[in-house]
Amino acid sequence: MKQTYTVLLQGLxxxxxxxxxxxxxxxxxxxxxxxxxxRSEQTAQRVGELMxxxxxxxxxxxxxxxxxxxxxxxxxxxxxxxxxxxxxVTFHVLLxxxxxxxxxxxRQLVVYTGLLDECRNESELAGVLAHELAHIEQDHVMKKLAxxxxxxxxxxxxxxxxTLGLVFETLGSSAYDRELxxxxxxxxxxxxxxxxxxxxxxxxxxxxxxxxxxxxPEFLDWISTHPDAQSxxxxxxxxxDSELPIPEPVLPSAMWDDMKAAL
Amino acid sequence: xxxxxxxxxxxxxTEKASNSYLMSLVAVIAGLPLPIINLLATxxxxxxxxxxxxxxRWHCTQALLSQASLLFINSFGFWWTIDIIFGDxxxxxxxxxYLIAAxxxxxxxxxxxxxxxxxxxxxxxxxxxxxxxxxxxxxxP
Numbered sequence: 001m002k003q004t005y006t007v008l009l010q011g012l013x014x015x016x017x018x019x020x021x022x023x024x025x026x027x028x029x030x031x032x033x034x035x036x037x038x039r040s041e042q043t044a045q046r047v048g049e050l051m052x053x054x055x056x057x058x059x060x061x062x063x064x065x066x067x068x069x070x071x072x073x074x075x076x077x078x079x080x081x082x083x084x085x086x087x088x089v090t091f092h093v094l095l096x097x098x099x100x101x102x103x104x105x106x107r108q109l110v111v112y113t114g115l116l117d118e119c120r121n122e123s124e125l126a127g128v129l130a131h132e133l134a135h136i137e138q139d140h141v142m143k144k145l146a147x148x149x150x151x152x153x154x155x156x157x158x159x160x161x162x163t164l165g166l167v168f169e170t171l172g173s174s175a176y177d178r179e180l181x182x183x184x185x186x187x188x189x190x191x192x193x194x195x196x197x198x199x200x201x202x203x204x205x206x207x208x209x210x211x212x213x214x215x216x217p218e219f220l221d222w223i224s225t226h227p228d229a230q231s232x233x234x235x236x237x238x239x240x241d242s243e244l245p246i247p248e249p250v251l252p253s254a255m256w257d258d259m260k261a262a263l
Numbered sequence: 264x265x266x267x268x269x270x271x272x273x274x275x276x277t278e279k280a281s282n283s284y285l286m287s288l289v290a291v292i293a294g295l296p297l298p299i300i301n302l303l304a305t306x307x308x309x310x311x312x313x314x315x316x317x318x319x320r321w322h323c324t325q326a327l328l329s330q331a332s333l334l335f336i337n338s339f340g341f342w343w344t345i346d347i348i349f350g351d352x353x354x355x356x357x358x359x360x361y362l363i364a365a366x367x368x369x370x371x372x373x374x375x376x377x378x379x380x381x382x383x384x385x386x387x388x389x390x391x392x393x394x395x396x397x398x399x400x401x402x403x404p
Binding site for chain 1: 350353356357359360361363364367368392393396397399400
């Protein structure tokens with residue numbers, strides 16, 4: 001009997017010691033201790049600068065203010081109202097018929113004119129922009145790149161067109177993990193509500209993507225980077241405050257019409 | 264810690280008892296990525312010697328019990344890693360902390376196992392804290 005008590009007591013003490021070891025080590029900020037976060041930020045900044053040059057050299061960047069102004073205004077509003085440092089966010093509108101938008105390292109956002117054409121109102125466009133801003137704010141871009149290409153490759157990235165093309169391709173045509181997509185969706189709903197934009201329109205474009213994937217090849221890029229659009233649209237609708245009134249437009253109607261005319 | 268055993272084990276017994284620890288060591292080298300292999304190797308050795316002498320059975324049981332408790336820790340770490348590589352998980356402070364803690368426990372077990380294998384081979388009865396007492400309870404002469 002005494003032996004049983006000894007075993008129980010020793011087992012309990014051992015369990016407590018092991019649990020303490022796990023709690024202590026799992027609660028330690030290893031990334032901070034190894035300056036990993038700082039190095040990751042520096043790498044993101046450097047990759048961002050390389051990507052900026054790469055886009056300007058290889059892609060057709062829209063310079064028409066009729067195309068860039070609505071994007072500029074919406075990003076500015078989303079950032080300002082949600083306490084995001086707008087001056088640190090760079091965006092590029094690229095002349096491309098594909099329906100696509102994605103975030104790049106160094107707090108950059110790429111929007112294709114195909115997406116501007118597809119959006120039926122400013123809130124749909126704002127929804128996609130808010131979603132991509134959330135990826136930037138939650139540092140999903142570098143997480144995805146590090147996972148797909150490896151952090152060592154990113155930290156040694158040089159001005160090599162082929163590798164930069166691979167980074168561009170990876171971010172433009174492969175999906176984030178589902179968990180990250182949902183996190184970005186939920187943050188986007190919040191950004192839109194705070195900025196007085198209609199989050200239901202974000203769900204609308206997600207529903208439309210899901211419905212059109214068989215018939216519209218131009219949607220393929222957005223579909224491949226945003227799978228399960230329907231279930232995500234439903235989750236967005238669930239997250240929207242049901243009593244939220246339909247907000248007034250943020251952009252002057254002429255600005256939206258000018259953009260559509262310029263496409 | 265070395266304790267006195269009810270009888271003095273013979274040469275063949277000390278060799279087999281020592282091998283029960285070596286078995287888990289060999290399996291550690293081969294089976295690090297798949298933690299269950301360590302346990303299986305020790306389990307097979309235990310089954311093969313379950314009708315052996317008391318000294319051999321006692322040490323096979325102690326080796327098996329210690330391996331079994333590490334199985335849970337290693338398996339959890341293994342599947343967590345798989346989820347990071349193929350699933351939605353990302354490397355976090357919690358994951359790094361878990362791996363370090365699991366590494367410390369595995370290293371402690373490894374050192375204790377090597378020590379036990381050497382001492383048992385010399386005929387000394389090595390009884391680990393908790394596992395030794397537990398073995399006394401479940402392994403009868």
